[in-house]
Amino acid sequence: MTPFDGGATVTEYRVLLLDNVGANPTEVASCYGSDSVIMAALHCEVPMATFTASPFSYAQGDLLTATVEAYNLRGWSTPSDVNTATDGAKAQVAPH
Numbered sequence: 001m002t003p004f005d006g007g008a009t010v011t012e013y014r015v016l017l018l019d020n021v022g023a024n025p026t027e028v029a030s031c032y033g034s035d036s037v038i039m040a041a042l043h044c045e046v047p048m049a050t051f052t053a054s055p056f057s058y059a060q061g062d063l064l065t066a067t068v069e070a071y072n073l074r075g076w077s078t079p080s081d082v083n084t085a086t087d088g089a090k091a092q093v094a095p096h
Helices: 036-041 048-052
Strands: 012-017 026-033 066-072
Touching (some): 012 036, 026 036
Antiparallel strands (some): 012 026, 012 066
16 A cells, blocks of 8 residues: 555655664665665565664564655655564574
């Protein structure tokens, strides 16, 4: 479902990843919502190593959490709800 944009074109998204305790929202380089390729695709890929390293520090099996904001001529939207689904993306480790 496309977020309400007040009728103005969304020109940027800000995907904020939260740390392993659900705090400290941080934007990561692999998911800059102002990048034209990411805007066209409406998705981005974040390497798992990003989640398991500082400042996120997720352990294997932890639910990965994020929130999203949209930007248009009206400014930044309020953040989306943080995902809380227990069946969402979980931290993994590289196969040995």
